[in-house]
Amino acid sequence: MIRILLVDDQHIIRQGLKSMLESNADMQVIGEAENGQRAIEQIAQLQPDLVLMDIRMPIMDGVAATGAIVQQFPTVKLLVLTTFDDDDYVSQAMRLGAKGYLLKDTEPDELALAIRAVHKGHTHLGPGLFEKALMSIAPPPSVEAPPELAQLTPRELEVLRLIASGANNREIAEALFLSENTVKNYVTNILSRLNLRDRTQAALFAHSLFH
Helix, strand or coil: CEEEEEECCCHHHHHHHHHHHCCCCCEEEEEEECCHHHHHHHHHHHCCCEEEECCCCCCCCHHHHHHHHHHHCCCCEEEEEECCCCHHHHHHHHHHCCCEEEECCCCHHHHHHHHHHHHCCCCEECCCCHHHHHCCCCCCCCCCCCHHHHHCCHHHHHHHHHHHCCCCHHHHHHHHCCCHHHHHHHHHHHHHHCCCCCHHHHHHHHHHHHC
16 A cells, blocks of 8 residues: 655645545555645654655745655655646756656546556656756766767667666656667667667766766
8 A cells, every 4th residue: 555645735636636546446645735844744743655745835845845855754755746847846856856747737547657656666757857857967068978979869868868877677668658678679779879788888878978
């Protein structure tokens, strides 16, 4: 059973989410909070497995709360669910330790899938949010990328960045909404284009670029 704390300043949103999530046999909403400060108090008391966090809230917003929760309760997984896909919100939340970022127009089945993935320790980003999350780890403009990177497609670059972060094929597939076989094909292409022997070499090469 995944024990969930809902954090959103709108009571009607929390009600709807609770009803939707508890239609899944493996999920239970054990508490609610209307702002980040209250969320921290609830986590200390209830010890949830996962926090479903909104971003814009009074008193303490979701970004500040994310940083505090990750530091104080490192075993609690955090998934952002908000209406805002602002670049800064996405990159800050992920940099501070959120394991996922979804928009509120996400389909119920997709939300349930994301909760299960994050609960297992995987990262999950909604469509179009991966590029925004990368803004926090992109190399500085002054760094000139090696010419070999010009051979890679934008999607292959995304895969390479995730390899650099230590993600395995399954995690990359979940983050990019691809099948594992497709990810394997991308990895094979990347190794070939960059003349690298194996995934370890690719990770070392990518890490030197993106970190």
